[in-house]
Amino acid sequence: MGRAVSSPASKFKPGDRVRVKFEDRPGHIRTPWYIRGKTGWIERIHGDFLNPESLAYGRDGLPKRTLYLVAFNQADVWGRSAGPSDKVLVDIYEHWLDPAR
Amino acid sequence: MSRGHHDVGGLPDAGAIEQSEHQLSDWEILADAVNQALGARGIKRTDEMRRAREEMDSETYRDMTYYERWIASIETILIEKKILTKDEIDRRLAEFEKEWGEP
Numbered sequence: 001m002g003r004a005v006s007s008p009a010s011k012f013k014p015g016d017r018v019r020v021k022f023e024d025r026p027g028h029i030r031t032p033w034y035i036r037g038k039t040g041w042i043e044r045i046h047g048d049f050l051n052p053e054s055l056a057y058g059r060d061g062l063p064k065r066t067l068y069l070v071a072f073n074q075a076d077v078w079g080r081s082a083g084p085s086d087k088v089l090v091d092i093y094e095h096w097l098d099p100a101r
Numbered sequence: 102m103s104r105g106h107h108d109v110g111g112l113p114d115a116g117a118i119e120q121s122e123h124q125l126s127d128w129e130i131l132a133d134a135v136n137q138a139l140g141a142r143g144i145k146r147t148d149e150m151r152r153a154r155e156e157m158d159s160e161t162y163r164d165m166t167y168y169e170r171w172i173a174s175i176e177t178i179l180i181e182k183k184i185l186t187k188d189e190i191d192r193r194l195a196e197f198e199k200e201w202g203e204p
Contacts, residue, residue, distance in 0.1 A: 024103065028152040033104035034111035056152035058182075078111070 010066045011094055016042045018070060019100035020092060028056030031096045035088070039100045040072035043089060051093070066094040106159040107151075129168040136171060145178045153177040 012018060022037035023029075030052050045068055050061030072088045074081035109115040139145045153174035154162065165173065179185045 028148060028155060032110050033108045052148040052151075055146050055148040058146075058149060 010045050010068075012042045012045075012068060012097065012099075014042050014044060017100040018042060018068075018097040020070070021096050021098060023096075028053055031092055032090065034077065035070075035072065035090050035092070038072055038077055040070050040076070040088075042068050043071040044069040046091065049093075068092055068094065068097070070097070105155050106157075106162045107155050132168045132171050132175075135175060139175065139178075144182065144184065145175070149178055150174040153181075 018041065019039045020031060020036050047067065048064040049067050051065045055061040070090050070092045074086040074088055077088045154170050157173065176190060180187055
């Protein structure tokens with residue numbers, strides 16, 4: 001199991017706007033379909049973990065990837081929101097994120 | 102490709118999330134124990150188990166219960182890693198069925 005360590009080299013910091021890549025490829029992917037292509041912001045940096053996309057096939061999971069807690073407005077994900085401040089929070093690896101405005 | 106059979110979040114026909122507690126059967130507890138033991142011995146990782154479930158035939162996946170999927174993934178990984186063969190598993194299963202009847 002990968003363990004969190006400090007991540008001085010993380011590409012994003014809390015508050016940064018990010019867009020989830022819309023990739024449609026085979027393999028074991030932890031980024032749920034419903035969040036691909038959506039824009040949100042970094043809520044928290046979880047740390048660096050072995051890459052599950054590699055571990056899933058019996059490989060070593062290296063290099064480690066930075067995992068973030070990313071927040072999205074409910075309305076931006078589902079098109080509507082029960083309350084204006086409702087959020088969707090998803091754990092997403094750095095290689096699935098692009099900077100956004 | 103499109104989304105996998107396991108990735109149903111947000112689908113309009115995904116149905117409500119079953120939130121009630123239920124009693125586990127003995128075989129479900131055993132499935133968990135086997136899973137834990139294989140993990141502790143470094144034979145499989147959670148990510149491999151997830152991948153095995155994702156690669157299953159979609160109809161089979163949907164027809165299976167949660168722990169049935171676990172067992173199926175354990176079987177896939179053990180065969181993949183040449184720890185057991187499909188023949189060995191099927192033979193043992195036939196022995197159990199003879200002794201205890203159909204599951």
